[in-house]
Amino acid sequence: MSAAAFPRAALFDLDGTLLDSAPDMLATANRMRASRGIGAMTLEALRPHVSKGARAMLAAAFPDIAQEPREAMVPEFLAVYQEELGRHSVLFDGVADMLAALERAGSVWGIVTNKPEYLARDILPQLQWQTRCAVLIGGDTLAEKKPHPLPLQVAAERIGIDIAACVYVGDDERDIQSARAAGMSSIAALWGYRQAHEEPAQWxxxxxVELPEILIEPAAWPVVQRPVGAT
Known part of the structure; x- marks a missing residue:
């Protein structure tokens, strides 16, 4: 029987999986609320909506504004968020050690997110990841975004590793749907952003996996395709 091993490539969602970016999002929402004479909202109120994107966060921040005028607020949200980007966010505990363990094992890792690529790319130098992250696919990089399989398929193609040898890690049901549609193994990151009604067991x-630090051990990862001749 072969020993447990890390996958040849690990692909990750960004917000809610690698990065606890909810504080940046909160600062953004509260700047927009303040400019409209509305008091600050709490992190607890916004946090469950972060993985759903700007529109979901605007709905949480401005529940009394109708959908159409809220839609018009998306560019403002993204512009303010770009100014707050990385000012308050931190890596989830255990993420740095997990990525280091992958690298020591010779695995590559990358990011596939629905965040616009320019915003995701701006994060990399702040985390000193610009030379470590093997691939970055944003929500606007391609014609489709998650839960469509295309972002994961293209990510695997760009790093030159077969989909069957990759694992995708994400905290949202769309992440798991995208991986399944692409034929890629998946991990549900239970430490991320989730609404009360969501049941990850159904994904x-x-x-x-409960915590990033668990993924420091290769046995915690799904068994995936191994290179020819691997033991």
């Missing part, structure tokens, strides 16, 4: 991820 059909290959593995559910």
């Amino acid at each position: 059909q991820a290959d593995v559910m």
Whole structure:
């Protein structure tokens, strides 16, 4: 029997999986609320909506504004968020050690997010990831975004590793749907952003993991395709 091993490539969602960016999002929402004479909202109120994107966060921040005028607020949200980017966010505990463990094992890792690529790319130098992250696919990089399989398919193609040898890690059901549609193994990151009604057990991820530090051990990862001749 072969020993447990890390996958050849690990692909990650960004917000809610690698990066606790909710504080940046909160600062953004509260700047927009303040400019409209509305008091600040709490992190607890916004946090469950972060992985759903700007529109979901605007709905949480401005529940009394109708959908159409809220839609018009998306560019403002993104512009303010770009100014707050990285000012308050931190890596989830254990993420730095997990990525280092992957690198020591010779695995590559990358990011596939629905965040606009220019915003995701701006994060990399702040985290000193610009030479470590093997691939970055944003929500506007391609014609489709998650839960469509295309972002994961293109990410695997760009790093030159077969989809069957990759694992995708994400905290939202769309992440798992994208991986399943692409034929890629998946991990549901239970430490991320989730609304009260969501049941990760129903997402059909290959593995559910409570904390990033668990993924420091290769045995915690799904068993995936190994290179020819590997033991």
